[in-house]
Amino acid sequence: MEREGPVVGIDIGGTRTRLGLFLEGELAAREAFPTRDFPHLKERLRGFLSRLGTRPHAIGVGAPAPLDMRRGRVLGCPNLPQWEGAEVVAELSEEHGCPVFLANDATCAALGELEFGHRASDFVYLTWSTGIGGGIVAGGRPIWGARGGAGEVGHLVLWPEGPPCRCGKRGCLEAVASGTGIARAAREELGQELAAQQVVALARGGDPGAQAIVDRAARALGQAIAILAELLEPELVVLGGGLTRAWDFLGPKVEKAVRDFSRNPPRLALTPLGDDVGLYGAAVLPRHFPSW
Amino acid sequence: MEREGPVVGIDIGGTRTRLGLFLEGELAAREAFPTRDFPHLKERLRGFLSRLGTRPHAIGVGAPAPLDMRRGRVLGCPNLPQWEGAEVVAELSEEHGCPVFLANDATCAALGELEFGHRASDFVYLTWSTGIGGGIVAGGRPIWGARGGAGEVGHLVLWPEGPPCRCGKRGCLEAVASGTGIARAAREELGQELAAQQVVALARGGDPGAQAIVDRAARALGQAIAILAELLEPELVVLGGGLTRAWDFLGPKVEKAVRDFSRNPPRLALTPLGDDVGLYGAAVLPRHFPSW
Numbered sequence: 001m002e003r004e005g006p007v008v009g010i011d012i013g014g015t016r017t018r019l020g021l022f023l024e025g026e027l028a029a030r031e032a033f034p035t036r037d038f039p040h041l042k043e044r045l046r047g048f049l050s051r052l053g054t055r056p057h058a059i060g061v062g063a064p065a066p067l068d069m070r071r072g073r074v075l076g077c078p079n080l081p082q083w084e085g086a087e088v089v090a091e092l093s094e095e096h097g098c099p100v101f102l103a104n105d106a107t108c109a110a111l112g113e114l115e116f117g118h119r120a121s122d123f124v125y126l127t128w129s130t131g132i133g134g135g136i137v138a139g140g141r142p143i144w145g146a147r148g149g150a151g152e153v154g155h156l157v158l159w160p161e162g163p164p165c166r167c168g169k170r171g172c173l174e175a176v177a178s179g180t181g182i183a184r185a186a187r188e189e190l191g192q193e194l195a196a197q198q199v200v201a202l203a204r205g206g207d208p209g210a211q212a213i214v215d216r217a218a219r220a221l222g223q224a225i226a227i228l229a230e231l232l233e234p235e236l237v238v239l240g241g242g243l244t245r246a247w248d249f250l251g252p253k254v255e256k257a258v259r260d261f262s263r264n265p266p267r268l269a270l271t272p273l274g275d276d277v278g279l280y281g282a283a284v285l286p287r288h289f290p291s292w
Numbered sequence: 293m294e295r296e297g298p299v300v301g302i303d304i305g306g307t308r309t310r311l312g313l314f315l316e317g318e319l320a321a322r323e324a325f326p327t328r329d330f331p332h333l334k335e336r337l338r339g340f341l342s343r344l345g346t347r348p349h350a351i352g353v354g355a356p357a358p359l360d361m362r363r364g365r366v367l368g369c370p371n372l373p374q375w376e377g378a379e380v381v382a383e384l385s386e387e388h389g390c391p392v393f394l395a396n397d398a399t400c401a402a403l404g405e406l407e408f409g410h411r412a413s414d415f416v417y418l419t420w421s422t423g424i425g426g427g428i429v430a431g432g433r434p435i436w437g438a439r440g441g442a443g444e445v446g447h448l449v450l451w452p453e454g455p456p457c458r459c460g461k462r463g464c465l466e467a468v469a470s471g472t473g474i475a476r477a478a479r480e481e482l483g484q485e486l487a488a489q490q491v492v493a494l495a496r497g498g499d500p501g502a503q504a505i506v507d508r509a510a511r512a513l514g515q516a517i518a519i520l521a522e523l524l525e526p527e528l529v530v531l532g533g534g535l536t537r538a539w540d541f542l543g544p545k546v547e548k549a550v551r552d553f554s555r556n557p558p559r560l561a562l563t564p565l566g567d568d569v570g571l572y573g574a575a576v577l578p579r580h581f582p583s584w
């Protein structure tokens with residue numbers, strides 16, 4: 001990694017926001033707090049930098065899609081409505097006098113994985129959590145798409161007649177296999193309000209209704225990974241996010257489905273960076289941002 | 293395009309093989325003949341070059357997958373069993389004393405489209421024909437995958453319980469929507485041996501059974517294109533291949549499905565290069581081959 005000035009990475013999550021100061025590519029200081037709104041983030045960032053007595057040379061920000069990546073603005077996802085219209089790049093670059101870059105959190109996570117994790121040159125990063133997101137690296141470079149919107153693995157339509165998705169379509173992977181999808185299935189099929197992790201725990205304990213829900217989710221995720229394998233021929237698929245905490249139980253189910261649905265199943269691996277994968281990626285975003 | 297010596301492009305199709313001599317990026321001479329085996333191709337190439345009195349500086353070859361792209365060897369697809377093991381790169385480079393490059397025909401077609409066709413920087417090229425193949429360009433560069441096997445759009449599993457595919461899986465796009473898939477459906481559902489083009493003609497004429505088969509194929513293709521749109525956010529999807537000759541009838545059906553299954557439907561367009569798209573692409577393959 002080339003020598004560079006201090007860089008700040010910011011990972012705006014649906015629940016928590018993480019700040020990191022990177023010096024010559026190493027995480028030197030970090031902070032995390034519950035996500036509120038953009039003015040709150042600006043205040044926390046100001047305090048973080050003032051305590052460290054440093055001025056960044058660049059800031060990279062990952063946030064949940066949809067974004068206007070060229071303009072550097074958050075468009076507001078269902079989990080973060082108060083961020084709608086936040087001019088992240090304009091306001092942070094004005095305040096801190098340095099270039100600021102904004103990209104979707106799953107592509108940032110893929111960058112973190114590319115530079116600090118498994119470092120493969122052809123892989124897909126998948127977040128399996130409340131939602132399902134993806135970031136693609138091919139030939140050693142991130143795939144941005146025409147306007148920065150590539151990697152929306154959660155919105156592959158697998159079951160045209162399937163459950164409704166918050167995106168407005170039906171039968172998206174996310175509607176079936178995400179934490180939200182698992183919880184909705186539990187509500188509808190088991191008649192209980194359960195978090196996805198509780199459904200997984202019930203399935204592990206032998207509850208047949210919970211097992212059916214979890215098996216279906218794992219099978220859909222495996223089908224989507226097989227689709228990625230046919231299209232992109234990745235060396236591996238890296239997974240992170242809350243549901244991967246039960247990988248010992250869920251992983252074999254997903255792997256079986258990947259084998260059933262693809263001719264050359266890629267290796268599946270958990271990110272070694274844990275919940276910080278997006279923070280690491282945000283810090284290297286300035287070097288990877290496309291030159292549109 | 294930079295100045296370069298004479299380049300030969302070779303497109304080995306399931307039915308016809310095309311040879312082209314390109315001088316400074318322009319097609320200067322061409323020849324086409326029914327595909328037989330590798331010795332026959334070598335003989336035809338020898339005659340072609342001898343009549344033109346030229347020696348190529350490079351040769352690019354597109355052939356149906358599966359290939360060993362690093363070694364430059366054809367592994368033999370079901371349509372071309374006599375090519376199994378053909379050492380295309382080793383034998384042609386020895387005979388002609390120049391570098392030779394081999395890649396799958398659909399990725400070559402995408403290269404043809406990138407340099408001579410619509411020239412978008414984010415697009416997918418799809419062949420809709422006897423089989424279904426794909427080539428992906430992202431950020432102005434072809435996506436090869438870890439070993440040159442990316443772009444297998446025909447082998448996305450859309451219907452896990454669907455018809456068997458020649459690849460050994462079930463419910464691949466190709467099994468449902470390719471010419472072969474349409475013909476098989478006609479055999480099973482209409483009890484007739486018909487070519488796909490005949491099924492399309494019957495559907496156009498109002499035959500309800502043929503209409504059901506064609507509508508199903510178009511809907512599956514649209515679902516696959518929507519998956520490509522969510523993953524890669526292409527500016528457009530370019531189509532070629534025999535079934536696109538009925539695009540006036542089939543195109544609206546495919547476009548409707550793409551709109552139903554994707555949030556940001558890409559524009560669909562036919563290749564302006566017709567059946568020569570793969571030949572053009574083979575000629576520029578030497579400049580795009582990955583530096584593995």
